Amino acid sequence: MENDCILAYDIGTTGVKTCLFRMDPTLELVSSATKEYPIQLLPNGGAEQNPEDWWMAMQSTTKDVLGESGIQKEEIKGISFCSQMQGLVLVDETFRPVRNAMSYMDQRASLEMKKGILHGLKIEGINAIKLLVSLWITGAVAASVKDPIWKYKWVETNEPDNFCKVRWWFDVKEYLIARATNKAVMTRDSAFATFLYNSRQGKGNWSPLLCKLFGVKREHLPKIIDAEDKVGGLTKEAADFLGLLVGTPVFGGGGDASLIGVGAGAVSEGDTHIYAGTSGWIGTVTKKRTVDIHARIASIVGARAGYYNYFGEQETSGKCLQWVKDHLALDEIDLYLEKKKITDSPDAVYESLFEFMFDSIKDTEPGSQGVIFTPWLHGNRCPFEDPKARGIFFNISLNTGKRVLIRAVIEGILFHKRWILELSNGKVKTSNPIRFVGGVARSNFICQMLADITGITIERVEHPENVGAIGAAAIVALGLGKIKSYEDIKQMIPVDKTWTPNPSLKPVYDKNFFVFKNLYTSNKKHFVILNS
Incomplete structure (x- = not known):
């Protein structure tokens, strides 16, 4: 057939x-x-x-x-x-x-x-x-x-x-x-x-x-x-x-900013999704044109006629994790000394070096001993536009080990998402729960950390790394008449797993987040001196 x-x-x-x-x-x-x-x-x-x-x-x-x-x-x-x-x-x-x-x-x-x-x-x-x-x-x-x-x-x-x-x-x-x-x-x-x-x-x-x-x-x-x-x-x-x-x-078809939301099933007014791939963003479906010039967040035209995505972009998201893998973890700390055995043997426990890296830091304490990382490895767009901004490890002590640094990088990526999310809420109400998609969302460890840092229930769909392609396929199905409306797409994309916030972690994350938000203002002039 x-x-x-x-x-x-x-x-x-x-x-x-x-x-x-x-x-x-x-x-x-x-x-x-x-x-x-x-x-x-x-x-x-x-x-x-x-x-x-x-x-x-x-x-x-x-x-x-x-x-x-x-x-x-x-x-x-x-x-x-x-x-x-x-x-x-x-x-x-x-x-x-x-x-x-x-x-x-x-x-x-x-x-x-x-x-x-x-x-x-x-x-x-x-x-x-x-x-x-x-x-x-x-x-x-x-x-x-x-x-x-x-x-x-x-x-x-x-x-x-x-x-x-x-x-x-x-x-x-x-x-x-x-x-x-x-x-x-x-x-x-x-x-x-x-x-x-x-x-x-x-x-x-x-x-x-x-x-x-x-x-x-x-x-x-x-x-x-x-x-x-x-x-x-x-x-x-x-x-x-x-x-x-x-x-x-x-x-x-469409751009990733349009179709990743569609593939996440975030197609109705008020639906929010968080994407973490090479770059990242927060997008909420809205019917109104809205812009926050100060925070660099705006309603962008989406795939669905008459609807917008209120959209704030993170320049480097998963790209920071790739940097960590290549320059902080890989071999230098013997984390991947037996990397061939980790992923290449027939009975390999881990599907990727990333998964092994996340598992190796699962016992590090939330808040990373007060160490904070800023994920601006290639500048930043939202909530400030500065191509000269760069990454910082802040508050390192004699007791800081590399596993703590790796956790700090993940927390820094997610702190930045929380920053955009809270600013987005000022003009367009974001949803709770939120769909989390992209290659980074494959990690259960990071999904739970995102819930804890934002204080919001996180949902993940099946094949979160393929949501862009799923969105593009749904658009074709719509064009062929196989799917009748955008609302039907939402019913086609089930939630795979859900994470709820751990309220006991709120104080430490709130404290670190407060410092995180101030690091750019404190160092803006230094970025100009060093990167001009």
Whole structure:
């Protein structure tokens, strides 16, 4: 019997995860495969990727999931994407990139931002006219050096030979859609993330006034579509490359900030989810445009028409744990001296080195003996914007061991989430319980710690590391008519496990959290001295 299946490509910062789902009638994960690729961190603050790496990774993972599952290409009824956002992929008229893609992490355009919005009469340090016009039209403002508009202006200023070849401005998945269909489109959430989108209308479009105000060529901006819209079918070239059927429907999909919430089942007004992958964020579904300029939290356009995500971003979340694994734990303290035996033997107890690391610190005391870590290893966006901010280990003593430092890093990541959560509550009420998703959410230890630090009940869905792909697959099912509404998605995604806060830990976490919030203000000028 033929299956009705969906391919969802989760295009992350460090790799592509391709998930194959069966619709019967809910979404069942049949197979998944991952392919990593590099990101180039440049001395001038640049962060770039080769778009060809994404496309090649799609090819190899598609082959893997079809081979492992035995599913035939005729059974794939649609494909779509969940991808990293606020990248800049500038292409020519044949959809060939004119230069490497600039990642959302890229922070080299400080001069362009200064010229573009940090001059004249200011409100919260931002040009008053551009701030007020942006807030009125789009509901947010390009107030971060990492926002794509400043990357665009950087290329225009510094690489005029490349800029003159530009035909289209794409985000990451839009480039891949173009490779797949030969069509230039951008989903509504990606369009909003450029801060050139008029969100005052039900289904908005590009704002000519904002394009003029920021010096962006309107002709570079593609047609805007909805997440569940069918863009077209796979071209013969793309189908042959991916090993799929010519004409297989390709749907718009969405960015990770939109579809991870959908895949978490947080789709109704008031639903909150916390994501912890390479980066992290807090998102709450709302029907109103709201912005907190001081805290850098705003309502961003989501996948569902008429709804927003009140969204505060954490620049480095799980990336801090990777740093700990590579530079603090790995071999230097003999924690992984027998790492081959830990994960590679047939009777291995631990699925990953991360799991072994978390288990090794389970008996360290909450509060980390008063040691506090700030998780700003690549700057920060919310609740303060500062690309020069960095990590700190604060209050180390002669008795501080490395296991305490590792726990302090986890607590620091979660303190920052609590900070964003409490500030979000000031304008949009967050839910209790909260869905916790992303690769970090696989750890039961961290789930309990998140509940204890926030004082909120934490729920985890099945396959929390795959929620972006689940969201993309749900969008395809919606586009195909297999799912009738966004509300139906919530019923399809069950809670796997729940954690409730331990009230006895509140005093120590409250004390550390109070100090944590003050460390940036105390050290802001020092970051400038050391990182300029």
